[in-house]
Amino acid sequence: MATKVCVTIAATNPAKVVNELKKALVKSDYAELRLDFLKPSKIPFCLTLSKKYLDRCVCTLRPKTEGGKFSGTEKERISILKLIAEFEPHLLDVEYNTLRKNKELEKYFKSAKIQTLVSWHDFEKTPDMQTLRSMLKNMSKFSKNIKIVTTAKTIDDTIRILSIYKTAGKTNLIAFAMGDYGRMSRILCTKLGSPYTYVSLGKPVAPGQFSLREMRTILALEGKN
Numbered sequence: 463m464a465t466k467v468c469v470t471i472a473a474t475n476p477a478k479v480v481n482e483l484k485k486a487l488v489k490s491d492y493a494e495l496r497l498d499f500l501k502p503s504k505i506p507f508c509l510t511l512s513k514k515y516l517d518r519c520v521c522t523l524r525p526k527t528e529g530g531k532f533s534g535t536e537k538e539r540i541s542i543l544k545l546i547a548e549f550e551p552h553l554l555d556v557e558y559n560t561l562r563k564n565k566e567l568e569k570y571f572k573s574a575k576i577q578t579l580v581s582w583h584d585f586e587k588t589p590d591m592q593t594l595r596s597m598l599k600n601m602s603k604f605s606k607n608i609k610i611v612t613t614a615k616t617i618d619d620t621i622r623i624l625s626i627y628k629t630a631g632k633t634n635l636i637a638f639a640m641g642d643y644g645r646m647s648r649i650l651c652t653k654l655g656s657p658y659t660y661v662s663l664g665k666p667v668a669p670g671q672f673s674l675r676e677m678r679t680i681l682a683l684e685g686k687n
């Protein structure tokens with residue numbers, strides 16, 4: 463099966479988002495809409511403009527506490543997350559820490575049968591194996607789609623994050639590390655079971671991201687993509 467990629471789109475106005483989305487989806491399987499890069503008031507219009515592509519989109523509304531840009535209150539963010547859910551994207555990325563603290567939101571997504579991607583990031587390090595394993599276990603209570611993204615400062619960090627695929631069980635796990643040392647994990651995660659890997663359209667949105675062109679070139683070396 464061909465390896466799948468997802469272009470992160472972090473544009474700051476709805477017209478640009480749709481423009482980049484159209485470009486991205488020519489060569490990418492999915493696109494991630496980083497809706498936290500938009501003013502909250504512009505998000506509904508952006509979703510309407512992107513509507514026909516949303517079945518290939520992962521929607522993300524990352525708060526500042528998790529390395530995102532969302533500028534409104536947490537109450538606003540929760541209500542926008544519910545609005546995004548109504549548009550039924552391919553996946554709705556929701557942080558583990560958001561779901562853990564908000565049982566009502568968890569119930570809402572479950573009863574509306576929303577496909578969530580429960581996510582957790584560490585922008586400083588890659589925790590030890592035991593911590594990673596228990597994160598995976600705890601996150602799997604919320605969704606079968608799980609994303610754990612850490613920061614690698616050594617090759618051992620990169621090997622450790624990739625090692626958690628051994629305990630992924632039936633989950634759809636996306637696990638890799640950011641940073642230069644983590645770059646190889648962005649490729650290898652797809653070989654270990656990740657449903658896709660994140661790339662950029664041009665400039666990296668996160669440390670170590672390959673561009674769509676670079677990743678497609680790397681994957682084509684295998685002859686199956």
Ligand SMILES: O=C1C[C@@](O)(C(=O)O)C[C@@H](O)[C@@H]1O
Binds near residue numbers: 494496555609669
């Ligand atoms: O979680 C991720 C992965 C990412 O941080 C990356 O490192 O490619 C990019 C983010 O936009 C996305 O939500």
